[in-house]
Amino acid sequence: xxxxxxxxxxxxxxxAALLVVVQRHxxxxxxxxxxxxxxxxxxxxxxxxxxxxxxxxxVYAGAIMVLFLFVIxxxxxxxxxxxxxxxxxxxxxxxxxxxLVLLVELGMxxxxxxxxxxxxxxxVAGGFGTTQTVGRLLFTDFLFPFEITSIILLVAxxxxxxxxxxxx
Amino acid sequence: MRxxxxxxxFLSAFLFAVGVIGVATRRNALIIFMSIELMLNAVNLxxxxxxxxxxxxxxxxxxxxxxxxxxxxxxxxxxxxxxxxRNRETVDVAELNLLKW
Amino acid sequence: xxxxxxxxxxxxxxxxxxLLLTVAYMTWIERKLIADFQVRLGPTRVGPYGLLQxxxxxxxxMFKEDLIPSQVDRAIxxxxxxxxxIPAFIAFAVIPFGDTTTLFGLLSKPVPLxxxxxxxxxxxxxxxxxxxxxxxxxxxxxxxxKYSLLGGLRSSAQLISYELSMGxxxxxxxxxxxxLSLVEIVRAQAGLSWWFGILPVPNWFVFxxxxxxxxxxxxxxxxTNRAPFDLPEAETELVAGFHTEYSSMKFxxxxxxxxxxxxxxxxxxxxxFLGGWLGPIAPSPVWFVGKVFLMLFLFIWIRSTLPRFRxxxxxxxxxxxxxxxxxxxxxxxxxxxxxG
Numbered sequence: 245x246x247x248x249x250x251x252x253x254x255x256x257x258x259x260a261a262l263l264v265v266v267q268r269h270x271x272x273x274x275x276x277x278x279x280x281x282x283x284x285x286x287x288x289x290x291x292x293x294x295x296x297x298x299x300x301x302x303v304y305a306g307a308i309m310v311l312f313l314f315v316i317x318x319x320x321x322x323x324x325x326x327x328x329x330x331x332x333x334x335x336x337x338x339x340x341x342x343x344l345v346l347l348v349e350l351g352m353x354x355x356x357x358x359x360x361x362x363x364x365x366x367x368v369a370g371g372f373g374t375t376q377t378v379g380r381l382l383f384t385d386f387l388f389p390f391e392i393t394s395i396i397l398l399v400a401x402x403x404x405x406x407x408x409x410x411x412x
Numbered sequence: 413m414r415x416x417x418x419x420x421x422f423l424s425a426f427l428f429a430v431g432v433i434g435v436a437t438r439r440n441a442l443i444i445f446m447s448i449e450l451m452l453n454a455v456n457l458x459x460x461x462x463x464x465x466x467x468x469x470x471x472x473x474x475x476x477x478x479x480x481x482x483x484x485x486x487x488x489x490x491x492x493x494x495x496x497x498r499n500r501e502t503v504d505v506a507e508l509n510l511l512k513w
Numbered sequence: 514x515x516x517x518x519x520x521x522x523x524x525x526x527x528x529x530x531x532l533l534l535t536v537a538y539m540t541w542i543e544r545k546l547i548a549d550f551q552v553r554l555g556p557t558r559v560g561p562y563g564l565l566q567x568x569x570x571x572x573x574x575m576f577k578e579d580l581i582p583s584q585v586d587r588a589i590x591x592x593x594x595x596x597x598x599i600p601a602f603i604a605f606a607v608i609p610f611g612d613t614t615t616l617f618g619l620l621s622k623p624v625p626l627x628x629x630x631x632x633x634x635x636x637x638x639x640x641x642x643x644x645x646x647x648x649x650x651x652x653x654x655x656x657x658x659k660y661s662l663l664g665g666l667r668s669s670a671q672l673i674s675y676e677l678s679m680g681x682x683x684x685x686x687x688x689x690x691x692x693l694s695l696v697e698i699v700r701a702q703a704g705l706s707w708w709f710g711i712l713p714v715p716n717w718f719v720f721x722x723x724x725x726x727x728x729x730x731x732x733x734x735x736x737t738n739r740a741p742f743d744l745p746e747a748e749t750e751l752v753a754g755f756h757t758e759y760s761s762m763k764f765x766x767x768x769x770x771x772x773x774x775x776x777x778x779x780x781x782x783x784x785x786f787l788g789g790w791l792g793p794i795a796p797s798p799v800w801f802v803g804k805v806f807l808m809l810f811l812f813i814w815i816r817s818t819l820p821r822f823r824x825x826x827x828x829x830x831x832x833x834x835x836x837x838x839x840x841x842x843x844x845x846x847x848x849x850x851x852x853g
Contacts (some may be wrong), residue, residue: 264446
């Protein structure tokens with residue numbers, strides 16, 4: 245059952261990710277990215293990440309992508325002209341070849357373990373990945389990074405407001 | 413039949429490679445940004461997969477921080493793109509060549 | 514395994530049908546109530562007391578000509594109404610509308626009256642609510658019409674601004690109930706306490722979190738684009754906002770999405786502040802439905818009473834008044850909860 249769910253979600257995520265990078269219109273890319281993030285949230289549930297998946301939906305799919313869509317719509321981005329024209333074509337081919345090399349390398353690095361690990365691994369302890377566990381860790385072991393992230397968010401907010409302001 | 417760790421890692425590697433293709437290939441700054449977000453998501457998946465299979469909560473905490481930093485980065489990056497658009501009327505990265513010799 | 518699946522399917526069908534019927538008859542209830550407030554009669558001709566009016570309206574909308582302007586982005590134009598209505602219905606998957614029941618002894622073991630209970634139910638509802646913004650933004654953009662675009666962007670800016678205060682206003686409830694699961698939140702409100710030694714008051718969070726309830730209520734009004742926060746879709750403004758170019762069934766879907774959202778936030782307010790399905794004597798779904806209708810009555814009452822906010826007043830209210838108040842509520846609740 246878990247295998248079926250993972251296979252379905254992985255196919256959706258992979259296909260949507262490919263469609264993100266080949267669209268000519270930025271809005272369609274954003275929509276496919278939302279689908280990818282939704283599929284990934286589903287995969288996170290399979291990985292016992294009970295808090296992280298809902299945070300993925302709220303933050304990534306619900307806030308960050310809305311921000312992307314706002315910017316695309318406000319800046320009135322049009323359809324991109326033909327991306328296969330000659331000056332770009334060589335660059336695109338080189339980029340795709342090198343990315344495929346990267347993919348093969350990563351695949352080899354991952355596949356090495358294929359003979360060693362049993363499928364699935366033992367079950368995790370109860371309470372793994374729940375909100376209570378994450379909260380307890382964030383306020384004890386990881387308190388300092390947690391406070392730093394609040395400052396990061398403050399800096400980002402102030403920076404964005406300053407950068408995007410219209411100067412009279 | 414449970415899902416092996418390698419399956420998650422293959423998916424994550426694939427998403428990362430697709431993100432790299434997006435960054436290296438496209439000229440629209442917003443789509444490059446979206447490809448970067450795709451790479452960050454792929455890395456999140458790797459962290460969570462290892463957290464599950466090594467029984468360590470550190471992976472999930474790190475994913476939480478990655479998400480926060482990604483949110484901050486998107487906010488600042490989009491503000492920069494808006495500022496560039498106001499100045500140069502374009503988001504095509506090939507046209508942003510003021511610092512070229 | 515099969516019995517559990519069948520039970521869940523039956524629950525889904527029942528909830529879905531009940532929601533659709535309630536959405537349809539909300540239009541009737543609203544028109545009748547507003548007519549009462551304005552000392553007139555409302556719909557009376559179609560069927561006894563105008564009860565068949567929603568059916569007549571539905572038929573009319575179905576038979577209207579379905580216009581799709583030529584320059585719109587077709588795929589997204591057709592997708593946007595669905596994106597608007599789906600999150601409104603999905604949020605109901607985690608809302609508990611009753612205690613466990615055996616259907617008067619028909620079932621072998623008691624069945625809990627909620628479709629599912631995930632341990633992050635509250636966050637799930639907020640995640641789904643934040644997905645509801647897409648329908649509006651994409652509808653406004655795909656219409657290829659500057660009024661629609663501006664209406665859509667304004668409406669979605671309003672939604673995301675009030676989402677913040679809504680989430681914060683609920684943190685007090687979360688602190689008192691110590692759980693994100695909606696079923697646990699309802700159970701934490703069980704029991705009576707005696708004020709001044711003589712007055713029996715149920716342990717509902719509306720009594721221990723009055724500020725939180727008020728903030729949540731205001732944010733719920735803004736989230737569903739209801740008066741007095743309905744500027745983005747008022748007929749006199751921006752030609753009709755983001756649904757200018759929509760006609761027939763697609764317009765009907767936006768309409769249904771608004772009412773479905775209203776029912777969802779009313780059900781959430783009931784679950785989090787009014788004690789969900791708790792109540793003596795009567796069966797629990799009756800209490801739940803009664804409390805939801807009380808909240809819906811409040812929504813309609815406020816719509817017919819208050820004038821509309823201007824857009825800058827609306828945004829200023831959300832950011833400069835509700836957000837600090839919600840933070841204050843969180844701090845006070847945290848201090849009190851930590852001490853006692």
